[in-house]
Amino acid sequence: MQLPDTVEIMSGDAPVGSVIWLHGLGADGHDFEPIVPELRLPADLPLRFVFPHAPVRPVTINGGMAMRAWYDIVSLDAEGRADAGGVRESTCLLEALISREQERGMDAGRIVVAGFSQGGAIAINAVLHAEDRLAGLMALSTYIALPGEIDGSAGSRELPVFAAHGSFDPMIPIQWGRASADKLVDSGFNVEWHDYPMAHAVCPQEIKDIRDWLVRVFDRDSGG
Numbered sequence: 001m002q003l004p005d006t007v008e009i010m011s012g013d014a015p016v017g018s019v020i021w022l023h024g025l026g027a028d029g030h031d032f033e034p035i036v037p038e039l040r041l042p043a044d045l046p047l048r049f050v051f052p053h054a055p056v057r058p059v060t061i062n063g064g065m066a067m068r069a070w071y072d073i074v075s076l077d078a079e080g081r082a083d084a085g086g087v088r089e090s091t092c093l094l095e096a097l098i099s100r101e102q103e104r105g106m107d108a109g110r111i112v113v114a115g116f117s118q119g120g121a122i123a124i125n126a127v128l129h130a131e132d133r134l135a136g137l138m139a140l141s142t143y144i145a146l147p148g149e150i151d152g153s154a155g156s157r158e159l160p161v162f163a164a165h166g167s168f169d170p171m172i173p174i175q176w177g178r179a180s181a182d183k184l185v186d187s188g189f190n191v192e193w194h195d196y197p198m199a200h201a202v203c204p205q206e207i208k209d210i211r212d213w214l215v216r217v218f219d220r221d222s223g224g
Contacts, residue, residue: 001092001093001096003052003093003096003097003100004052004053004054004055004093004097005029005052005053006029006050006051006052006053006097007029007030007033007050007051007052007053008048008049008050008051009033009036009048009049009051010046010047010048010049011036011037011039011041011045011046011047011048011049012041012043012045012046012047013046014046015046015047015048015106016045016046016047016110016218017045017047017048017106017110017111017112017135017218018047018048018049018050018101018106018110018111018112019047019048019049019050019111019112019113019114019138019214020050020052020094020097020098020101020111020112020113020114021049021050021051021114021115021116021119021138022051022052022054022070022094022113022114022115022116022118022119022120022122022123023051023053023054023068023115023116023118023119024115024116024117024118024119024120024141024200025059025067025068025069025070025073025117025118026059026067026068026069027068028053028054028068029051029052029053030051031051031116032051032116032202033049033051035202035207036049038204038207039207039210039211039214040211041211041214041215042215045214045215045218047214047218048101048106050097050101052093052094052097053068054068054069054070054090054118054119055068055069055070055090055093056068056069057069057071057072057086058072059072059073060072060073060074060075061073061074061075061076069086069118070086070087070090070118070119070121070122071083071085071086071087071089071090071118071121071122071145072086073118081145082121082145082146084145084146087121087122087125087145087146088125088146090122091122091125091126091129094113094122094123094126095126095129095130098111098113098126098130098134108130108132108133108134108135109132109133109134109135110135110218111134111135112134112135112136112137112138112214112217113126113127113134113136113137113138114137114138114139114140115138115139115140115142116140116141116142116202117140117141117142117171117172117200118142119142120138120139120140120141120142120143121142121143121144121145122145123137123138123139123142124137124139124142124144124145124180124184125144125145125146125149127155127159127161128149128150128153128155129149129153129154129155130155130156131154132156133156133158133159134156134159135159135217135218136159136160136161136162136213136214136217137159137160137161137162138161138162138164138210138213139161139162139163139164139177139180139181140163140164140165140202140206141164141165141166141169141171141172141177141200141201141202142165142172142177142180143172143176143177143179143180144180144183144184147180147183150183150184150187151187153187157187157188157189157190158190159189159190160190160192160213160216160217161181161184161189161190161191161192162192162194162209162210162213163177163180163181163184163191163192163193163194164177164193164194164195164196164206164209164210165177165178165194165195165196166195166196166197166198166199166200166201166203167195167196167197167198168197168198168199169198169199169200170199170200171199171200172200174195177195178193178195181193192213194206194209
């Protein structure tokens with residue numbers, strides 16, 4: 001499988017963990033690049049941030065216009081929103097990136113998968129089917145794209161989950177994010193929920209909370 005092109009940022013030399021972070025619809029791998037210095041990670045927690053570019057494909061709700069998208073969005077309702085084939089295809093891309101990090105010497109338990117909006121839906125799906133326990137999942141302003149696949153999914157429930165959403169999100173209603181987080185909890189995941197007075201975006205308080213969560217996640221996995 002051909003890996004997607006990626007943007008890579010190191011927060012320090014000799015990284016002790018990796019964060020694979022997927023962007024939302026119509027953006028690209030540079031979208032969250034500026035957040036890395038804003039996280040102000042401690043010097044003793046150097047991380048490799050991997051920001052892949054989604055494939056370019058036609059998007060039905062945007063009149064068939066071609067743009068970077070992890071999957072087609074065929075309607076605006078929660079049930080028929082996601083193109084299942086596209087979700088599975090992009091999940092395979094994320095799984096390939098996880099495997100590449102392992103080939104570079106990073107244990108699965110030192111790899112966080114993260115995503116915003118569409119990217120978060122792919123990150124969630126990858127965790128549901130991951131063969132190894134990853135370090136954690138960051139699900140930002142997103143939802144479960146294929147809820148029917150949760151029951152019986154083999155992914156480890158032991159990894160921590162950071163779920164966040166804007167209370168004024170006009171693109172993905174906060175109710176979808178909250179319901180998805182509740183569904184993950186019902187399935188056995190340990191979800192840390194945050195909501196912020198914002199739209200479909202990321203805010204300074206969220207960045208601070210992500211920073212604190214990453215420090216805890218990697219400290220836990222180092223036995224600290």
